[in-house]
Amino acid sequence: xxxxxxxxxxxxxxxxxxxxxxxxxxxxxxxxxxxxxxxxxxxxxxxxxxxxxxxxxxxxxxxxxxxxxxxxxxxxxxxxxxxxxxxxxxxxxxxxxxxxxxxxxxxxxxxxxxxxxxxxxxxxxxxxxxxxxxxxxxxxxxxxxxxxxxxxxxxxxxxxxxxxxxxxxxxxxxxxxxxxxxxxxxxxxxxxxxxxxxxxxxxxxxxxxxxxxxxxxxxxxxxxxxxxxxxxxxxxxxxxxxxxxxxxxxxxxxxxxxxxxxxxxxxxxxxxxxxxxxxxxxxxxxxxxxxxxxxxxxxxxxxxxxxxxxxxxxxxxxxxxxxxxxxxxxxxxxxxxxxxxxxxxxxxxxxxxxxxxxx
Amino acid sequence: xxxxxxxxxxxxxxxxxxxxxxxxxxxxxxxxxxxxxxxxxxxxxxxxxxxxxxxxxxxxxxxxxxxxxxxxxxxxxxxxxxxxxxxxxxxxxxxxxxxxxxxxxxxxxxxxxxxxxxxxxxxxxxxxxxxxxxxxxxxxxxxxxxxxxxxxxxxxxxxxxxxxxxxxxxxxxxxxxxxx
Amino acid sequence: xxxxxxxxxxxxxxxxxxxxxxxxxxxxxxxxxxxxxxxxxxxxxxxxxxxxxxxxxxxxxxxxxxxxxxxxxxxxxxxxxxxxxxxxxxxxxxxxxxxxxxxxxxxxxxxxxxxxxxxxxxxxxxxxxxxxxxxxxxxxxxxxxxxxxxxxxxxxxxxxxxxxxxxxxxxxxxxxxxxxxxxxxxxxxxxxxxxxxxxxxxxxxxxxxxxxxxxxxxxxxxxxxxxxxxxxxxxxxxxxxxxxxxxxxxxxxxxxxxxx
Ligand SMILES: Cc1ncc(C[n+]2csc(CCOP(=O)(O)OP(=O)(O)O)c2C)c(N)n1
Ligand code: SF4
Ligand SMILES: [Mg+2]
Numbered sequence: 001x002x003x004x005x006x007x008x009x010x011x012x013x014x015x016x017x018x019x020x021x022x023x024x025x026x027x028x029x030x031x032x033x034x035x036x037x038x039x040x041x042x043x044x045x046x047x048x049x050x051x052x053x054x055x056x057x058x059x060x061x062x063x064x065x066x067x068x069x070x071x072x073x074x075x076x077x078x079x080x081x082x083x084x085x086x087x088x089x090x091x092x093x094x095x096x097x098x099x100x101x102x103x104x105x106x107x108x109x110x111x112x113x114x115x116x117x118x119x120x121x122x123x124x125x126x127x128x129x130x131x132x133x134x135x136x137x138x139x140x141x142x143x144x145x146x147x148x149x150x151x152x153x154x155x156x157x158x159x160x161x162x163x164x165x166x167x168x169x170x171x172x173x174x175x176x177x178x179x180x181x182x183x184x185x186x187x188x189x190x191x192x193x194x195x196x197x198x199x200x201x202x203x204x205x206x207x208x209x210x211x212x213x214x215x216x217x218x219x220x221x222x223x224x225x226x227x228x229x230x231x232x233x234x235x236x237x238x239x240x241x242x243x244x245x246x247x248x249x250x251x252x253x254x255x256x257x258x259x260x261x262x263x264x265x266x267x268x269x270x271x272x273x274x275x276x277x278x279x280x281x282x283x284x285x286x287x288x289x290x291x292x293x294x295x296x297x298x299x300x301x302x303x304x305x306x307x308x309x310x311x312x313x314x315x316x317x318x319x320x321x322x323x324x325x326x327x328x329x330x331x332x333x334x335x336x337x338x339x340x341x342x343x344x345x346x347x348x349x350x351x352x353x354x355x356x357x358x359x
Numbered sequence: 360x361x362x363x364x365x366x367x368x369x370x371x372x373x374x375x376x377x378x379x380x381x382x383x384x385x386x387x388x389x390x391x392x393x394x395x396x397x398x399x400x401x402x403x404x405x406x407x408x409x410x411x412x413x414x415x416x417x418x419x420x421x422x423x424x425x426x427x428x429x430x431x432x433x434x435x436x437x438x439x440x441x442x443x444x445x446x447x448x449x450x451x452x453x454x455x456x457x458x459x460x461x462x463x464x465x466x467x468x469x470x471x472x473x474x475x476x477x478x479x480x481x482x483x484x485x486x487x488x489x490x491x492x493x494x495x496x497x498x499x500x501x502x503x504x505x506x507x508x509x510x511x512x513x514x515x516x517x518x519x520x521x522x523x524x525x526x527x528x529x530x531x532x533x534x535x536x537x538x539x
Numbered sequence: 540x541x542x543x544x545x546x547x548x549x550x551x552x553x554x555x556x557x558x559x560x561x562x563x564x565x566x567x568x569x570x571x572x573x574x575x576x577x578x579x580x581x582x583x584x585x586x587x588x589x590x591x592x593x594x595x596x597x598x599x600x601x602x603x604x605x606x607x608x609x610x611x612x613x614x615x616x617x618x619x620x621x622x623x624x625x626x627x628x629x630x631x632x633x634x635x636x637x638x639x640x641x642x643x644x645x646x647x648x649x650x651x652x653x654x655x656x657x658x659x660x661x662x663x664x665x666x667x668x669x670x671x672x673x674x675x676x677x678x679x680x681x682x683x684x685x686x687x688x689x690x691x692x693x694x695x696x697x698x699x700x701x702x703x704x705x706x707x708x709x710x711x712x713x714x715x716x717x718x719x720x721x722x723x724x725x726x727x728x729x730x731x732x733x734x735x736x737x738x739x740x741x742x743x744x745x746x747x748x749x750x751x752x753x754x755x756x757x758x759x760x761x762x763x764x765x766x767x768x769x770x771x772x773x774x775x776x777x778x779x780x781x782x783x784x785x786x787x788x789x790x791x792x793x794x795x796x797x798x799x
Contacts, residue, residue: 006379
């Protein structure tokens with residue numbers, strides 16, 4: 001189907017996953033991602049061998065995914081912030097055991113029970129690994145419904161290629177919002193049988209484990225993972241540049257806040273304020289080099305988040321002091337408006353007809 | 360062309376349907392569009408609203424702090440949203456159940472007795488489509504034809520009877536503002 | 540005179556020395572499992588989930604495909620495997636801490652869903668691996684490193700009777716409590732294991748075999764004393780026997796049955 005359809009983000013993820021060959025979904029209800037759970041309960045079961053389980057908890061869900069994925073099936077789970085905290089144990093195990101899987105986090109306001117409004121408060125949890133141990137999770141951050149479809153499919157490919165859990169990180173607004181979308185043709189799957197646990201048959205039995213009691217063995221395993229992560233960092237960064245060529249100020253924002261930023265830029269540009277946007281699409285690996293390169297021309301960067309300064313750590317690491325970095329963010333489930341952001345930028349950088357260091 | 364509309368009212372008045380069908384027909388026309396519904400706790404107490412953005416170019420934020428058009432189907436919605444409407448914006452108000460009128464002078468208000476008109480057509484449930492007729496007459500965001508096609512796609516071919524009513528309801532709303 | 544072979548290593552048991560303490564029940568349970576795999580000829584289609592616990596390295600001994608699980612999550616992992624590969628024989632192997640404390644939700648709900656898997660539950664009344672702390676199945680008055688004065692109902696509550704509890708769940712078909720403290724009990728345990736696996740092959744839903752198992756090390760007893768303690772003390776809290784066994788005819792009629 002190359003036809004355009006109007007669907008909500010949550011449904012799009014489900015549909016894209018099924019088209020990509022996902023045949024196992026387990027999850028536990030939590031707003032604002034229930035529609036994904038519901039979509040899967042209906043549609044994954046229409047596929048041959050497709051399994052949906054409403055699990056007893058998020059912990060159970062991610063462990064069911066581990067089991068299903070270990071057999072070689074494409075498998076996924078989804079949740080929102082509090083539930084993702086519970087899944088961290090399983091994500092760490094998936095990383096350790098090198099099992100591919102997709103975990104979707106439709107973020108909501110936190111900490112604690114927080115609220116169900118859109119938020120970006122889980123950036124640290126997502127990009128730093130989140131669970132215990134020395135591991136990384138590939139994190140994809142869509143900003144449009146079309147990207148939710150495309151990145152869901154890509155997430156499965158990346159998970160397979162690197163045998164690692166991949167997280168799709170969006171928020172309540174992206175999950176609820178509808179936009180026209182065209183589902184691309186998924187790539188044929190390329191995942192060797194040797195990694196699938198399907199019974200020994202007449203041959204040798206094998207096992208999948210993360211437990212390595214010998215510290216030197218565990219060290220070697222960590223080095224092996226680290227080499228894999230280094231390759232991912234080299235090859236898999238993605239980002240979008242929006243009107244950065246001549247920009248005096250570049251906003252750095254992802255997901256929903258990047259859309260707000262574009263709205264602000266559209267207000268500022270006609271008034272002669274040269275503002276652009278750098279949008280990381282992969283949050284890990286963060287497009288460090290791409291951002292650093294921008295500092296050759298632009299000297300003012302504004303990190304903009306729906307949280308209180310999490311991604312800014314990566315922005316600092318990328319810019320390494322080559323440029324001035326400002327911050328604006330609102331936490332707790334508030335989505336700032338483009339007008340609000342435009343005012344902040346005008347005030348801070350263009351008060352005297354030119355970008356100025358913020359006071 | 361770039362516009363934002365908020366539809367608001369009780370759940371059950373077909374408020375989300377109005378927004379969804381508008382977004383669908385905007386998509387069919389070839390525009391960029393976003394549909395953002397209220398969700399979760401907001402829906403408690405039975406109120407619902409949605410924001411629809413339609414533009415020729417990529418839409419930045421799907422949220423609207425200053426909508427160009429506002430459709431209010433009940434009194435609480437009038438109070439919640441009237442001050443958001445941009446100066447010079449158009450407000451479509453369900454005159455069948457809203458007695459109050461906005462205090463602002465810088466907007467245009469169309470009071471549409473969509474309930475009575477729908478009842479006259481034999482189905483009160485078509486009140487939202489009557490309102491859509493009036494809305495499309497003044498905003499011309501999409502053509503009536505495209506809109507009807509979208510409605511048909513959304514409702515499925517089985518609902519022939521309802522489609523007939525909707526076609527009449529849409530025309531009635533459209534004619535109402537044409538003649539006034 | 541040609542010698543007759545009357546005892547040998549089961550084919551499904553790897554040729555590796557056990558790391559378990561002398562007199563530990565895990566070794567016996569492993570061996571019984573492997574004998575059962577051989578007898579049912581399912582080594583090639585069995586997939587197991589070992590626990591976090593003393594049996595965490597079970598894959599070093601059982602010559603079948605296995606995947607590690609987080610502490611207590613075995614039945615969830617097994618659920619995922621079984622749902623994708625319904626014609627494999629999938630089992631989890633769990634201790635009392637693993638099943639009845641941290642993983643009670645995963646166990647309970649796998650049972651309640653009637654997942655067509657076998658759960659082998661090693662009840663040794665302590666957390667063996669972490670050094671003998673109190674377990675949900677620690678008996679009344681039993682001293683452990685975290686119940687130094689003995690388990691009391693006021694402070695620690697009563698021991699959890701897993702078989703009794705789970706037999707109330709309508710997804711379960713067969714539940715039996717056995718022990719590996721005497722030759723006769725060991726034979727019964729073997730039979731129970733075989734039955735559980737056979738029920739799974741026949742797609743009859745969730746089965747669980749609890750195995751009272753000596754942990755001489757943490758009980759601070761000799762292996763012989765430990766076996767006797769099972770008879771004298773443990774079986775009083777945890778009576779042996781079949782707690783539930785739905786005949787297949789009855790199950791077919793849909794009484795208390797699980798649909799597969
Ligand atoms: C989340 C988590 N908490 C704690 C542990 C530590 N731990 C490993 S095994 C175990 C208890 C094992 O006891 P039991 O399940 O009874 O098995 P046994 O060793 O007695 O056979 C604990 C607490 C862990 N691995 N993971
Ligand atoms: S500590 Fe207990 S359960 Fe663990 S191996 Fe030793 S005897 Fe067995
Ligand atoms: Mg134990």
